[in-house]
Structure formats: C-alpha cells, structure tokens
Amino acid sequence: xxxxxxxxxxxxxxxxxxxxxEGNPVxxxxxxxxxxxxxxxxxxxxxxxxxxxxPRGLFCAIGKCSSCLMEVNGIxxxxxxxxxxxxxxxxxxxxxxxxxxxxxxxxxxxxxxxPTVLVIGSGPAGLMASITLKEKGVDxxxxxxxxNLGGQLIKQTHKFFGSQxxxxxxxxxxxxxxxxxxxxxxxxxxxxxxxxxxxxxxENVFLAFKDNELLKIFPKFVVFATGASxxxxxxxxxxxxxxxxxxxxQTLVNVYGIKVGxxxxxxxxxxxxxxxxxxxxxxxxxxxxxxxxSDKIGGYFVHAAKLTRFGVPxxxxxxxxxxxxxxxxxxxxxVELDENFNETSKEFEIDVDAILLSVGLQPSYQLLAQAGCExxxxxxxxxxxxxxxxxxxxxxxxFYIAGDVGGIEEASxxxxxxxxxxxxxxxxxxxxxEKEKEALELDLAKLRSTPFSKKILQGLKEVAYE
Amino acid sequence: xxxYDVVVVGGGIIGLATAxxxxxxxxxxxxxxxxxxxxxxxxxxxxxxxxxxxxxxEHIVLMRESVKIWRLWEEILPKPIHFxxxxxxxxxxxxEEDNEYRKYVALQNLFGVDSRIISKDEIKExxxxxxxxxxxxxxxxxxxxxxxxxxxxxxxxxxxxxxxVDIFDYESVVDFKKTSDRVISIKxxxxxxxxxxxxxxxxxxxxxxxxxxGFDIPVKNYRHQIVVSEPLKxxxxxxxxxxxxxFTQTYRGRIIGGTDTNEEETDDLxxxxxxxxxxxxxxxxxxxxxxxVRLMRHWSGxxxxxxxxxxxxxxxxxxxxxxxxxxSGHGFMLGPIVGKxxxxxxxxxxxxxxxxxxxxxxxxxxxxxxxxxxxIG
Numbered sequence: 001x002x003x004x005x006x007x008x009x010x011x012x013x014x015x016x017x018x019x020x021x022e023g024n025p026v027x028x029x030x031x032x033x034x035x036x037x038x039x040x041x042x043x044x045x046x047x048x049x050x051x052x053x054x055p056r057g058l059f060c061a062i063g064k065c066s067s068c069l070m071e072v073n074g075i076x077x078x079x080x081x082x083x084x085x086x087x088x089x090x091x092x093x094x095x096x097x098x099x100x101x102x103x104x105x106x107x108x109x110x111x112x113x114x115p116t117v118l119v120i121g122s123g124p125a126g127l128m129a130s131i132t133l134k135e136k137g138v139d140x141x142x143x144x145x146x147x148n149l150g151g152q153l154i155k156q157t158h159k160f161f162g163s164q165x166x167x168x169x170x171x172x173x174x175x176x177x178x179x180x181x182x183x184x185x186x187x188x189x190x191x192x193x194x195x196x197x198x199x200x201x202x203e204n205v206f207l208a209f210k211d212n213e214l215l216k217i218f219p220k221f222v223v224f225a226t227g228a229s230x231x232x233x234x235x236x237x238x239x240x241x242x243x244x245x246x247x248x249x250q251t252l253v254n255v256y257g258i259k260v261g262x263x264x265x266x267x268x269x270x271x272x273x274x275x276x277x278x279x280x281x282x283x284x285x286x287x288x289x290x291x292x293x294s295d296k297i298g299g300y301f302v303h304a305a306k307l308t309r310f311g312v313p314x315x316x317x318x319x320x321x322x323x324x325x326x327x328x329x330x331x332x333x334x335v336e337l338d339e340n341f342n343e344t345s346k347e348f349e350i351d352v353d354a355i356l357l358s359v360g361l362q363p364s365y366q367l368l369a370q371a372g373c374e375x376x377x378x379x380x381x382x383x384x385x386x387x388x389x390x391x392x393x394x395x396x397x398x399f400y401i402a403g404d405v406g407g408i409e410e411a412s413x414x415x416x417x418x419x420x421x422x423x424x425x426x427x428x429x430x431x432x433x434e435k436e437k438e439a440l441e442l443d444l445a446k447l448r449s450t451p452f453s454k455k456i457l458q459g460l461k462e463v464a465y466e
Numbered sequence: 467x468x469x470y471d472v473v474v475v476g477g478g479i480i481g482l483a484t485a486x487x488x489x490x491x492x493x494x495x496x497x498x499x500x501x502x503x504x505x506x507x508x509x510x511x512x513x514x515x516x517x518x519x520x521x522x523x524e525h526i527v528l529m530r531e532s533v534k535i536w537r538l539w540e541e542i543l544p545k546p547i548h549f550x551x552x553x554x555x556x557x558x559x560x561x562e563e564d565n566e567y568r569k570y571v572a573l574q575n576l577f578g579v580d581s582r583i584i585s586k587d588e589i590k591e592x593x594x595x596x597x598x599x600x601x602x603x604x605x606x607x608x609x610x611x612x613x614x615x616x617x618x619x620x621x622x623x624x625x626x627x628x629x630x631v632d633i634f635d636y637e638s639v640v641d642f643k644k645t646s647d648r649v650i651s652i653k654x655x656x657x658x659x660x661x662x663x664x665x666x667x668x669x670x671x672x673x674x675x676x677x678x679x680g681f682d683i684p685v686k687n688y689r690h691q692i693v694v695s696e697p698l699k700x701x702x703x704x705x706x707x708x709x710x711x712x713f714t715q716t717y718r719g720r721i722i723g724g725t726d727t728n729e730e731e732t733d734d735l736x737x738x739x740x741x742x743x744x745x746x747x748x749x750x751x752x753x754x755x756x757x758x759v760r761l762m763r764h765w766s767g768x769x770x771x772x773x774x775x776x777x778x779x780x781x782x783x784x785x786x787x788x789x790x791x792x793x794s795g796h797g798f799m800l801g802p803i804v805g806k807x808x809x810x811x812x813x814x815x816x817x818x819x820x821x822x823x824x825x826x827x828x829x830x831x832x833x834x835x836x837x838x839x840x841x842i843g
Contacts, residue, residue: 050697075758077696097719100595100701104754198764200739207739 001042003257003283008157008171011257019089033147034080034091035061035068036256044241044328046070046080047094055327057241061248062152063145063195064229064364070094074102082146084193108212115141115189117425118206118219120196120367123151124411125403126225127179128418134186136426141217142183142190143208148255149183149192150176151227152247153411155254157282158275160412172411173254191215199371221398221425224368225418228361228382228404233267237323246276246358253283261354265332266290267320273358274303281310288350291318291334293341320355321347329355363405372396380459381407387465390441391424392417395465400424407459409448416444469660470632471495472812473652475639475675476668478509479615479798480790482622483805484665484812489629491813496631499654501638505619507669509798511767513692513712513724513843515705516799517554517610518579521570521839524776524821525796526577528803531819533609535802540613544628545621547613548717552703554610555592557752558583558602559709567605570840574607581607592704595755612705612714615798639668642679647785649679663812665788670733670768672791681783684830685792686731687768690843691741695721695759711748712842721756723749724843735766769795769843774835777804779825780811788812789827795841 003011016027019034021043028037035058038046045055046068059067063082072078073090076098080091117133119126122144130142148154156172170178183190194215196208206217230245232238242261246268249260264285266277269292277287290307295317297304304314315334321343322333332355336346362383369375373386374395385407386394393400400421403414420440423433448457471493474481477500485496500506516536518529533551540549558564567583574581584606586598592606626633634654641653642664651660666675670687697719705714713723725745727738742764750757772778772792777800779790790808793800807822817823824836 076698077760097697097699099699101755101758104757106758107750197760198742200737200742202736203739205739 001040001259003253003259005284006257007282009173009254009257013257017085017087019085019087019091021091022093028085030085031147032085032256034070034072034083034085034089036081036252036258037085038080038091039252039260040256040258045093046241048096049239050096053096054239055241056239057244057328058248059232059244060230061244061251062229069098071098075106076101082193082195084147106212107214110214110216112216112218113141114218115139116219116429117141117221117223117422118143118217119223119225121145121151121225121227121403121405122149122190122192123225123227123403123414124153124175124179125227125414125418125421126151126223127176127183128415129223129225129402129422130188130190131179131182131186132419132422133425134183134188136431138426138429140188141219142188143194143196143217144190144192145195147193149180149190153179155247155250156411157254157279168412175411196367199367201372221400221428223400223402223418223421223425224394224405225402225414226364226367226405228363228408230357231360231362233357233359235320235322237325240323240325240329241327242325242329242354243323244354244356246272246356249354249356250276250279253280253285259283259285260356261329261352262286263288263352264354264356265320265350265352266356266358268292268358268360269297269299269304269314269316270358270360271299271303272361274299274307276356276358277312278303278306278310281307281312287312288352289334290314291320292316293319293337295339323355324349329353361404361408363408365405368394368399368401368405371399373399376463378407378459378462380455381463385459385463387463389465391427392421393424398428407456407463409456413444413447416440416447420444467651467658467660468497469495470497470662472497472663472665473659473661474498474665474667475652476500476507476666476672477504477633477635478507478667478669479505479618479801480667480804480808481665482619482626483801484667484790484808485626485631485805486622487806487809488812489626489631491809493809493813494630496626497659498626498631498633499637499639499652500633500635501671503635504623504633505616507671508767508770509615509619509801511692511765512615512798514612514615514714514716514722514798515554515610515712516549516612517607517705519554519556519570519574519581519605519607519610519840521573522776522836523573523577524824524836525838526574526579527819527821528800530577530579532800532803535806536611536613539618539621539802543621544624545617547618547621549611549613550703550717551609551611552705552714553592553606553608555589555704555706556605557589557706557708558604559600560602564602571605579607580609581605593702593706595701595753596706597752597754610705612716614717618801639675644679644784647783649784649787661786663786663788665790665808665812667790667808669791669797670770672770672789676782676789679782679784679787683778683789683791683827685770685772685778687733688771689729689732689735689766690724690769690795691727691737691745691764691766692722692724693742693745693761693764695756696762698759706752707842708748708752710842711745711752713749713753720762721759726843735768737764737766770797771795773830775838775841776836777825778827779804779807779822780817781826781828794838795843
C-alpha cells in the first residue's frame with residue numbers, strides 16, 4: 001500500500017525496523033506511528049467492539065478520537081495513531097474492552113515546568129503564537145500531541161489562497177517547514193508526542209504525559225490552540241474499517257506515503273472534500289465519486305474543476321446510505337435526496353474500498369470546557385466554542401484561544417489569531433505592541449471580508465464579550 | 467393549587483426510595499421536587515459501595531436490612547440496577563488493627579452479617595493482583611457489594627412515574643407557608659403546592675431548608691472527590707478498602723474510587739490535583755498493575771456529616787415535616803432502608819426498627835450520640 005512516486009512529495013525511507021503484530025513480525029519505518037505502520041502492511045482492523053464485536057479501525061489519525069485503541073506492550077487502550085513504532089514493540093488487537101495491564105511499571109518520573117506562556121497545540125495558530133512570544137524573549141513551552149510539529153499543515157500539499165502576507169501561494173507543508181525552522185532558530189522549548197489531559201485550577205497545574213513521564217506545568221498564561229476534529233455522520237456501517245475522516249486519509253497519503261485504498265468515495269464536496277480528493281488522485285488513488293447532500297458544491301469552483309478534469313463525478317443531492325463489507329469497506333450504497341434532504345428510492349452502489357468523510361469539523365474544545373471557560377454552541381463555528389474578548393481572552397483570566405478551537409476557519413486566520421493572542425499577552429506583560437496589534441487586527445478583518453466569511457463573522461459576534 | 471399527601475424535596479436515592487415505599491404503603495398523591503436533574507446531588511456522585519461492615523449496632527442493622535432490599539430491587543425494579551455482592555475487602559495493616567476489627571466483626575456477626583477476618587492467603591485468592599506488602603490481613607464480608615447509582619435512580623424513577631408520582635425536576639424550592647407548628651404549602655420557582663406532609667431529603671441543602679423552616683440540623687458539608695478510569699475487562703468484583711483509599715470496578719469495567727484528603731468544611735466542589743496525586747499513589751502502591759490505566763473523569767460531591775456520623779431521620783420540631791440527612795458518606799447504601807423507614811414514619815407515625823429510634827434529630831439535644839469509626843474516603 002506504499003506510494004512510491006508523487007508529483008510533489010518525496011518520502012524518505014531509509015532503515016527498517018521490526019515490531020510484532022499479534023505475535024507476527026511486521027516491518028516498519030522508524031518515525032512512523034503504529035497505526036500508519038499497520039496500514040502500510042495492509043492491516044485495517046485494530047480492534048473489535050465490546051458489545052457486538054464489530055471490527056474497528058482508524059478514524060481521525062491525529063489523536064483526537066478513540067477509534068485506533070490497541071494493546072501495546074501489555075498496556076490496553078493505547079492511541080496507536082500518535083504513538084511512534086519502536087523496534088520489538090508488541091502490538092495486539094483489542095477484543096472488546098482491554099485487559100488489565102500486564103505491566104506494573106508505568107510512571108518513570110515527574111518533571112515540573114513554570115513557563116510564562118504554555119501553548120497547547122503546534123498547528124499554524126500554536127506555532128505562530130510561540131514564535132511571536134519567543135521573538136520578544138518570553139519563556140514559552142509548546143506542547144504537541146502528535147509526533148510532528150505543524151498540525152494539519154504538514155499534509156497540505158496545495159497552495160494557499162489569501163494575501164501574500166499570510167503566505168498565500170505557498171504550500172501548507174512549506175509553511176509548516178518555515179514556521180518550524182523559525183521556531184527552532186528561536187530555540188522555543190517544545191515537546192511532541194505529549195498529551196495534555198487535565199487542568200486543576202486550585203493548584204493552577206496542567207498535567208501532560210510524555211511517554212512514561214508526567215509533566216506538571218504551572219504557566220502564567222495559556223494559549224489554547226488545540227484545533228479541531230473531523231465530524232462523523234450516521235449511516236449503516238459507518239464504523240467499518242476504512243470509513244474514516246478525509247483528513248485521516250490525507251495523513252496516510254501525504255505524511256506517510258501510504259494508500260488509503262485503491263478506489264475511494266468522498267462524502268462531502270466542501271473545500272476539504274475537493275482538495276483531498278485531488279490530492280488522492282495525485283497519489284495515484286482512484287476517486288470513484290464525490291457525493292454532496294446539498295444541491296450545490298460547497299467548495300471553491302477551482303477545486304471542483306480540477307476533479308472534473310480528471311473525470312471524477314460529483315453527485316449533488318446524494319449521500320451515503322450504507323457501507324458494506326466484512327472486515328473493511330467493500331462497497332458503498334448511495335441514495336439520492338429530495339429537496340427536504342429526505343432519502344428517495346433512487347439508490348445505487350459503487351465498489352470502493354474506502355469511504356472518506358469530509359462533513360465538517362468541530363473545535364477541540366474539551367480542555368477549555370474542563371478549565372471552566374464559558375462555552376456556547378454556535379453551529380456556524382462548528383459546535384461548542386468559548387466566549388472570547390477582542391484580544392482572544394476567554395472568560396477565564398489569562399487563558400487565550402487561537403485558531404480552529406475558537407471556530408472553524410482556515411490556516412491563514414489561525415496564524416493571525418495565534419499572533420494576536422500572543423500580542424495580547426505581550427501587552428499584558430508590558431510590551432509596547434499596540435501598533436503591531438492594530439495592523440494585525442486590520443489584516444484579520446481583511447481576511448474575513450470575503451462572502452465565505454459572512455457566517456463566521458455572524459458566529460463570532462455571538463461569542464464576543466468585553 | 468395542586469395538593470399532595472406528601473411532598474418530597476430532593477430527587478436523590480432517599481427521596482426516590484421514600485416515595486417508592488410511600489406508594490407501597492398506599493399513599494396516593496406524592497410529588498418529588500428536584501432543583502436540578504434526578505441524582506444531581508450526592509447520589510449520582512457517590513462511590514457505588516454498599517457495605518454492612520460498620521462498628522455500631524445502628525449502622526450494622528440498618529445496612530443488613532438495606533442489603534436485603536438491594537437484593538430484592540435487583541429482581542423486581544423495572545430496570546436492572548446492577549446490584550452485585552462482590553464483597554468488601556477491608557485491608558488491615560497491623561496486629562492492632564486486626565484486633566480492633568475482630569471486635570467489629572464479632573458485633574457484625576452478632577447481628578447476622580457474614581463478615582470475617584481473613585488471612586493474606588485468602589486475600590490473594592479474592593484479589594490475586596493485590597500487593598500484600600505491609601498487609602496483615604483483612605476484614606471480609608462477601609455479601610457487601612455495589613450498585614450503579616444512575617441505573618438505580620432511572621429504575622426507581624420509572625417505577626414512580628408509572629405509579630402516578632409527580633416528579634418535578636429543574637424546580638427549586640423558594641419558600642414555605644406555615645403555621646406555628648405545620649407547613650401548609652411549598653412555593654417553588656415555578657408553582658406552589660399544598661401539602662399534608664413534607665419530607666426534606668435534599669442532601670447538602672437539607673440544613674439550609676430546615677433553617678428556612680426555623681430549626682437547625684447539626685450537619686456539615688465536606689467535599690469528597692472521586693475518579694473513574696477508562697473501562698477494562700472485569701477483573702475486580704469486591705470493593706477494596708485500604709486505610710482511607712477505596713476502589714472497585716463498575717459493571718461497565720471502569721475502576722472507581724476515592725480517598726480522604728482531610729478537607730475543611732466547604733461549599734466548594736472545585737477539584738484538586740492534591741487528591742489526584744494522593745489517590746493515584748495510594749492506588750498504585752496496593753495495586754500496581756493499575757499504574758498505566760488512564761483516568762477518564764474526576765468529580766466531587768458532599769459528605770453531609772453529622773456529629774456522630776450517623777443519619778438523622780424522621781421527626782422535626784414541625785409536626786408534618788420530616789427529614790433524612792447526615793449519612794456521612796453512606797447515603798446511597800442506606801437509601802433503600804432509610805426510604806422504607808421514612809415512608810413508614812410518614813405513613814404510620816413510627817419506625818419499624820428499634821435502631822432507627824436512636825437516629826432522630828432530638829438525640830443531639832438529649833446528648834444520645836452514637837459514634838461510627840469506620841468512615842472511608
């Protein structure tokens with residue numbers, strides 16, 4: 001399932017290591033995650049569900065959901081999509097609930113950190129926030145759950161729209177590279193593969209695990225740049241392996257060079273659905289069709305036109321009714337919808353081995369809710385989002401947000417918000433950033449002045465507070 | 467104005483269990499007023515444990531009777547409540563403790579509870595993965611156990627609704643109308659109800675409601691914290707108690723437990739890392755294989771603690787007002803028997819168990835306190 005030739009990407013594959021899946025040796029490249037290594041070897045079933053023993057596989061591939069839990073080295077419920085594979089590692093499918101761990105040694109050490117600013121998440125917002133702060137000499141600690149810095153930028157092979165200032169015309173992967181280079185040149189303190197899971201207000205402590213080490217972080221300010229996760233829609237068989245988020249497929253294909261399938265169906269014709277479909281084509285994967293429930297294509301015309309040129313049909317007013325297959329997707333049954341989105345009797349099936357969902361994103365708001373930030377449900381922003389001031393401070397003092405966690409937009413606004421949150425913190429710290437802030441707010445307003453931003457602006461009004 | 471034979475304030479286990487037995491006693495017009503959702507107070511936040519290993523006759527007898535009802539409820543309530551008699555394994559760490567608990571076991575046996583002191587070998591048989599270092603023995607009662615609080619409440623609620631009991635949730639008590647010795651009606655933020663009898667079983671809010679009615683209850687609220695883990699296949703059926711630590715596995719596979727952090731009286735339910743750290747280190751020292759298990763949720767609730775750590779049940783200075791409070795952390799397990807006792811008192815003007823007569827509010831005036839030593843968490 002490996003991709004060897006790609007018009008944009010080069011996959012570096014040097015040495016190989018061996019780990020064990022269900023007792024059998026499996027080859028993998030170091031620096032890839034367990035889930036990716038399994039996919040590379042054609043293994044799609046990661047576990048069987050507790051009640052009905054249905055096969056389960058990957059869904060988000062970025063540590064946001066619990067679809068990829070497996071037993072690793074005797075420890076159950078390990079998120080294999082964010083765990084790097086290691087020589088000799090023992091990986092097992094979980095049959096229902098996990099067994100009592102076989103190991104007694106887990107927590108090896110504890111470490112304490114007291115950064116001025118804790119930045120959670122290293123996507124465009126988090127990277128920009130960290131850079132802006134460190135440039136002024138502020139002590140930053142950046143925490144990232146995934147193995148790589150850069151968030152979802154690291155799989156965006158397309159060139160960005162917008163203005164030159166926000167790096168338009170540059171591919172997402174290149175933007176990530178540039179930002180990471182800047183981060184490193186500033187010597188920002190960061191941890192990858194580190195899951196931040198809890199906040200206790202009484203002690204003002206954030207808890208995170210990095211491998212077997214507990215990090216206790218006591219920050220003065222926090223920028224929550226936790227991003228978003230892909231939404232799921234209800235249909236029969238939606239839990240079959242190889243029904244996954246479009247973003248997960250993008251991770252497989254563009255980050256690790258692994259084919260998600262041979263013939264795939266894309267559900268949703270927004271920008272994500274269209275762009276990912278095109279990227280799959282570039283990787284030599286056949287996109288059999290794109291279906292869209294509404295009566296028109298949601299994404300930009302240019303993206304749709306690229307697909308049409310490749311002969312990929314885009315069926316509007318059509319949705320997925322059922323995913324069929326034994327251990328993974330073998331075909332999809334589609335159904336046409338009437339003007340009220342009700343299913344008609346017009347059904348048809350297509351043979352695909354993967355069904356990719358690009359049906360929207362929802363902000364990863366959980367830590368904010370736990371931290372006590374006042375939340376509001378705003379559909380146009382993707383779900384639960386925190387109230388925030390113009391300076392991006394939440395209802396909890398010194399807790400700031402930046403990027404998709406505050407409402408689903410795109411990477412350019414995320415970068416600007418990351419910078420804005422940091423400038424707001426810098427202002428509180430006594431730096432003179434007024435001019436920079438004003439200019440930035442102007443840029444942000446400009447980015448949001450297109451017709452596509454209308455709904456977002458409306459949503460933002462509802463969560464604004466002074 | 468709607469009128470009721472009995473209005474119960476508080477939609478927790480006590481309120482629902484009392485309403486259940488009021489229905490059984492033939493009382494027709496019953497209302498329950500709950501300011502949030504059913505079980506939002508202490509019941510839905512409790513540690514699920516049900517035990518008879520206590521140190522006073524009052525607690526032992528009440529819990530012996532409560533366990534009988536728990537067993538019955540598992541069979542006759544409309545939905546399973548997942549009552550499980552997995553036992554309570556109370557670890558003892560010294561010869562002195564062992565001697566002390568032998569006395570309690572003797573008392574428990576005297577009143578018909580099947581507890582006994584067991585050796586380290588027997589502990590190993592019951593919970594093979596326990597770390598026996600520093601353990602002397604254990605007090606073990608196989609008929610103790612646990613139930614799933616939300617399922618108990620759902621099941622009782624279903625029964626009550628099908629028997630015509632009005633349950634008003636998200637409705638707060640605002641005021642009472644009373645004469646010199648009786649309450650005539652109760653005013654909420656939504657309505658007003660005339661009543662013949664009033665039961666206040668409002669957990670941590672019972673005291674303030676009593677104050678509103680002109681009498682005091684000597685109870686204090688203490689925050690206690692609990693965590694649950696991710697679910698695992700069932701490997702642990704008893705509740706294990708080790709000093710102030712307790713933990714068991716729910717039928718859904720999650721480890722649930724807590725410990726005591728010696729907190730001051732408070733109305734604040736904020737969670738603390740201090741608790742998490744103490745709980746984790748205590749848990750891992752006695753059951754090291756749990757060291758890599760992730761915690762999923764952490765919450766807190768109140769122990770409403772009375773001066774002698776026993777419930778305060780029944781009559782008050784007002785003739786038609788009754789209370790149930792002060793369970794000191796044992797309200798859930800005592801729920802069925804307390805419900806039956808309170809319903810009996812409201813219906814017939816007396817308790818049916820001698821021991822309950824020792825648990826009325828006037829014992830504090832008379833100086834007739836009973837002292838419970840075995841309080842955990």
